[in-house]
Amino acid sequence: MTRKPRSRGSVLNRPLGFLATQVVALGILAGVLIAASREVEPHAALPEVRTQPLMVAPLYDWPWVVSDEQLERTLATLRPRLRGPRPKINYVDHALRMWGQEVTFDEADCLSGPEMKAVLTDHRRFAAVWGDEPPLLIRKDTGVQVRSIEGQASASHVDHTLATLAEIGVPLDEHLRLPDGEATVRELLQASLLDFRLNQVEYEWTALAAALYAPSPRGWLSREGQHISFDLLADRIMRQRYGQGVCYGNHRLYTLAALLQVHDHAPILSADSRAAILAHLEEATARLVSTQDWEGWWDANWFDGHELPSEQTFDDRARRILATGHALEWWAIAPRDVLPPRDVIIRAAQWLVSEIDAHSPAELERNYTFLTHAGRALALWRLRNPYNPTVKFSQSAS
Amino acid sequence: MIRGRHGVPPGHVCALVEARVLHRAQFTTRGVPTLAAGTETVASVPAVELRPVLSSQAVLSPSHVGVVLLFGALFLVASYMPLAASGVWADVVAGRAMLSQAALPQADVVQPLAAGMVYLPTTWLAQVTIAAVEQFGGTEWLLNLRALLVFASLVLWARVLFVLTKSKGLMVLGCLLIFAAWWPRIAVLGPEAFGSLCLAGLVWLLVELQVWSPQGTSTTLDRRVWIGVPLLVALWANLDATFPLALILLACVAVDRASRTAAVGGFKAVLADRGFHGRVWLLELSLLATLLHPLGWRLWSESLTWSGNPLWISTGGFFPLMMWSFAGALVAGVWLTVALAWRGSRLEISTGEILLLVAVSLAVAANARLLGWMIPVGVLLVGPHLADRLRRGRSESQTSRKPTAEPDREPKPLEFIWSLVCLLLVWIVFALAPVSTPVLGGKPRSVEQLYDGKTPLAAAAALSELPANALVWAPADLGDYLAFHGQRGVFAGSRLAALPDQALLDYRRIGRGEHTERLLDRYRVEAVVADPDRNDALIQALRQKPEAWTPVLRDPASVVFVRSEVLARQEVRK
Numbered sequence: 001m002t003r004k005p006r007s008r009g010s011v012l013n014r015p016l017g018f019l020a021t022q023v024v025a026l027g028i029l030a031g032v033l034i035a036a037s038r039e040v041e042p043h044a045a046l047p048e049v050r051t052q053p054l055m056v057a058p059l060y061d062w063p064w065v066v067s068d069e070q071l072e073r074t075l076a077t078l079r080p081r082l083r084g085p086r087p088k089i090n091y092v093d094h095a096l097r098m099w100g101q102e103v104t105f106d107e108a109d110c111l112s113g114p115e116m117k118a119v120l121t122d123h124r125r126f127a128a129v130w131g132d133e134p135p136l137l138i139r140k141d142t143g144v145q146v147r148s149i150e151g152q153a154s155a156s157h158v159d160h161t162l163a164t165l166a167e168i169g170v171p172l173d174e175h176l177r178l179p180d181g182e183a184t185v186r187e188l189l190q191a192s193l194l195d196f197r198l199n200q201v202e203y204e205w206t207a208l209a210a211a212l213y214a215p216s217p218r219g220w221l222s223r224e225g226q227h228i229s230f231d232l233l234a235d236r237i238m239r240q241r242y243g244q245g246v247c248y249g250n251h252r253l254y255t256l257a258a259l260l261q262v263h264d265h266a267p268i269l270s271a272d273s274r275a276a277i278l279a280h281l282e283e284a285t286a287r288l289v290s291t292q293d294w295e296g297w298w299d300a301n302w303f304d305g306h307e308l309p310s311e312q313t314f315d316d317r318a319r320r321i322l323a324t325g326h327a328l329e330w331w332a333i334a335p336r337d338v339l340p341p342r343d344v345i346i347r348a349a350q351w352l353v354s355e356i357d358a359h360s361p362a363e364l365e366r367n368y369t370f371l372t373h374a375g376r377a378l379a380l381w382r383l384r385n386p387y388n389p390t391v392k393f394s395q396s397a398s
Numbered sequence: 399m400i401r402g403r404h405g406v407p408p409g410h411v412c413a414l415v416e417a418r419v420l421h422r423a424q425f426t427t428r429g430v431p432t433l434a435a436g437t438e439t440v441a442s443v444p445a446v447e448l449r450p451v452l453s454s455q456a457v458l459s460p461s462h463v464g465v466v467l468l469f470g471a472l473f474l475v476a477s478y479m480p481l482a483a484s485g486v487w488a489d490v491v492a493g494r495a496m497l498s499q500a501a502l503p504q505a506d507v508v509q510p511l512a513a514g515m516v517y518l519p520t521t522w523l524a525q526v527t528i529a530a531v532e533q534f535g536g537t538e539w540l541l542n543l544r545a546l547l548v549f550a551s552l553v554l555w556a557r558v559l560f561v562l563t564k565s566k567g568l569m570v571l572g573c574l575l576i577f578a579a580w581w582p583r584i585a586v587l588g589p590e591a592f593g594s595l596c597l598a599g600l601v602w603l604l605v606e607l608q609v610w611s612p613q614g615t616s617t618t619l620d621r622r623v624w625i626g627v628p629l630l631v632a633l634w635a636n637l638d639a640t641f642p643l644a645l646i647l648l649a650c651v652a653v654d655r656a657s658r659t660a661a662v663g664g665f666k667a668v669l670a671d672r673g674f675h676g677r678v679w680l681l682e683l684s685l686l687a688t689l690l691h692p693l694g695w696r697l698w699s700e701s702l703t704w705s706g707n708p709l710w711i712s713t714g715g716f717f718p719l720m721m722w723s724f725a726g727a728l729v730a731g732v733w734l735t736v737a738l739a740w741r742g743s744r745l746e747i748s749t750g751e752i753l754l755l756v757a758v759s760l761a762v763a764a765n766a767r768l769l770g771w772m773i774p775v776g777v778l779l780v781g782p783h784l785a786d787r788l789r790r791g792r793s794e795s796q797t798s799r800k801p802t803a804e805p806d807r808e809p810k811p812l813e814f815i816w817s818l819v820c821l822l823l824v825w826i827v828f829a830l831a832p833v834s835t836p837v838l839g840g841k842p843r844s845v846e847q848l849y850d851g852k853t854p855l856a857a858a859a860a861l862s863e864l865p866a867n868a869l870v871w872a873p874a875d876l877g878d879y880l881a882f883h884g885q886r887g888v889f890a891g892s893r894l895a896a897l898p899d900q901a902l903l904d905y906r907r908i909g910r911g912e913h914t915e916r917l918l919d920r921y922r923v924e925a926v927v928a929d930p931d932r933n934d935a936l937i938q939a940l941r942q943k944p945e946a947w948t949p950v951l952r953d954p955a956s957v958v959f960v961r962s963e964v965l966a967r968q969e970v971r972k
Binding site for chain 2: 013014015018019022025029032033197198199200201222224225226227228229232235239240241244
């Protein structure tokens with residue numbers, strides 16, 4: 001009997017064997033592709049968030065900066081007399097940040113904390129005071145956005161309202177009412193983070209809100225495909241010259257100081273980045289010390305002391321209130337290493353008290369947003385909540 | 399070398415033949431005169447037969463001399479072409495970083511504004527090679543490296559074309575076309591030059607070892623294919639981001655085989671075809687070979703993303719082909735030529751060939767910088783068909799002619815004179831080329847011979863005292879050299895596509911002189927290198943701010959401004 005010669009080819013070369021191996025190979029390939037596609041974005045689009053935001057608290061109670069009596073008098077001057085039609089949204093925004101969401105006033109022309117918050121977060125309330133103006137809250141594909149820099153019926157800065165809500169402790173699950181239905185603050189944060197571009201014009205408030213609501217070192221992935229970490233944010237904030245940015249660059253310094261404080265609670269910065277922030281703030285302080293006027297104020301040229309151009313947007317008093325109030329505000333939350341000599345703060349605070357006392361009602365109305373920073377700064381230096389000067393900040397925070 | 403005991407009359411080339419003693423006093427080898435037997439002169443001389451040591455393949459003809467001359471000239475042209483300003487310097491910076499840290503960089507080392515964007519050093523091996531060559535011999539050797547890469551690619555294409563067409567004329571024509579297609583980018587050295595060599599190498603392997611050919615292919619794949627192709631693909635994946643083209647090519651080869659088999663025996667025949675099986679396995683093996691990369695799976699997983707695709711960015715990003723441009727005309731020309739060549743061809747046109755043309759055309763349509771790939775592929779697809787037509791024409795003309803009785807001629811002698819001329823030409827080309835300098839000596843090339851006119855040499859020198867962390871704005875094609883020379887970050891370099899959208903938009907706005915001061919402040923740009931031809935509005939805008947920006951250089955290639963504040967600080971330090 002002769003044996004049939006066996007084909008030299010293996011099973012793999014037979015049609016069925018080949019097909020079977022290809023099916024297996026394609027299966028493996030598909031599996032790998034699926035697994036790989038899950039790893040495509042090593043940084044989640046959104047960071048882990050905390051429903052209750054972290055609180056940036058003042059660190060010093062220095063009665064020699066401002067006395068209790070001076071503080072009460074100043075705060076009484078700065079009550080939010082915003083009741084009535086068409087209150088400027090940036091005024092409401094600033095007032096809410098200063099006074100908080102629980103404050104109430106006896107004066108009929110003052111808006112309470114809940115009322116101010118409602119104007120910003122409830123379209124029915126907004127429409128009641130602003131009529132047919134385009135809504136403040138807009139729904140978009142990434143979440144909810146606050147209309148900004150579009151006139152008096154909009155916020156004055158990108159994400160200022162979100163940062164305000166974070167600073168006054170509004171949780172992420174709090175409801176927002178839009179013209180087309182409800183949403184939550186979480187969606188506001190979500191849109192802010194996803195639409196954030198590192199090189200956008202205003203970034204200070206987004207960075208602050210992110211630090212308070214999402215203090216995660218992992219950061220998030222922006223729509224531009226950029227992994228935004230707090231180190232990168234800090235670099236961005238420090239990149240520009242000191243005087244550049246909103247309010248003569250002071251909000252950048254405030255956000256840096258806030259990042260340092262958040263980092264103490266939830267590490268979000270690398271050691272190098274933290275050191276760079278401290279060095280940056282130290283230099284800012286050195287510049288402020290060298291340019292302070294003997295009366296105690298600073299002006300728009302606080303960072304170099306050079307003569308100001310003749311044409312200025314605000315008058316002398318407004319500029320000085322703005323520069324001085326903001327400086328005292330960020331120092332109040334900054335670590336001791338970056339503070340100036342005590343007399344620098346005292347002279348600045350006392351100048352603020354006297355200037356606010358000297359404000360006419362018209363000037364108060366005109367400079368209100370700047371004044372809220374000044375009033376809040378004075379309260380912070382006494383560890384007080386503006387809405388109740390007798391309550392320590394740390395008690396209310398707890 | 400003469401091994402015989404007797405001299406050969408002058409005027410005859412016999413250096414490469416050996417002489418043997420014959421029984422009769424007569425030289426029988428042609429080319430050596432046969433002396434009359436029985437004469438007095440040779441009666442006392444033992445007979446020798448001269449036989450060649452080298453085979454007849456070493457006998458070259460005047461046409462070979464022409465080919466050598468042409469290739470030598472192309473090599474010299476490639477050698478003496480100054481280095482382009484764009485591209486290579488970013489690779490040198492990245493390669494240096496890898497060499498110094500012995501690790502792959504995690505972020506773009508040239509463009510600090512790309513921090514946080516996905517950065518994958520897909521072309522790490524090419525960058526390390528370039529940086530190592532630069533460290534070894536400076537710019538001079540970068541030029542030599544580029545010339546060698548171009549020449550090696552061209553030689554491989556020549557071999558491919560010759561194997562496919564069996565025609566030196568078509569080979570030369572094809573190579574000239576390929577060289578012409580490379581011309582716009584020939585001054586550029588970068589991973590793409592390595593990728594180009596890999597493509598030529600892969601096609602050569604496939605053609606030489608009969609894996610792919612329009613005239614028919616082998617069923618059983620040579621062992622050299624199984625080793626060579628995956629190894630080459632692995633190397634390609636580490637050298638240049640265009641390596642997916644290798645897989646596309648191999649897929650086309652498999653489809654080509656399948657379509658030819660199906661045309662004869664149907665689908666069942668394809669399934670039973672071991673030749674098809676082999677090509678599919680080769681494709682899959684090559685796919686696995688691409689994972690032999692420091693990034694491993696990540697090389698592919700990151701490449702699945704649409705925006706910020708690292709492979710895409712490495713090849714220059716989205717740079718669409720404009721059909722009404724020269725490049726567009728060239729692509730249209732390739733399509734037309736392919737169509738004409740295929741139309742009159744007797745050879746079978748397979749699906750694989752069509753797919754390859756479509757795949758490369760799509761790639762070029764999305765990124766016109768890949769045009770250098772289009773012509774070789776076009777030549778590859780046209781060559782065999784054109785050769786077939788020529789052969790047909792020749793045979794028709796021969797049959798129409800009356801057959802003439804061939805005289806019963808003796809076989810031609812082996813004449814090595816043209817081989818020696820070729821060798822001489824090779825030596826002359828080597829001696830003339832800068833690559834011979836280490837061996838033969840010679841003066842180093844001047845700065846003008848090393849760098850093309852656009853390289854911002856003067857601007858880089860003018861910025862040499864600027865702090866290393868100071869950001870410089872310059873047109874992206876100049877940015878790489880500024881980053882290399884000053885070891886600093888620039889706003890944008892040749893990897894422009896890796897920047898976030900906002901930064902990219904602002905880069906362009908600054909270049910057009912829009913919102914100049916505001917944008918330069920926002921990014922804290924400390925110095926601006928503007929091209930007078932492209933950035934006139936920017937130059938005018940900065941001139942209007944003499945208190946903020948001080949011009950420190952103006953030459954035909956660039957105008958350099960530095961922030962007055964930075965200059966003042968430098969003065970204080972001095």
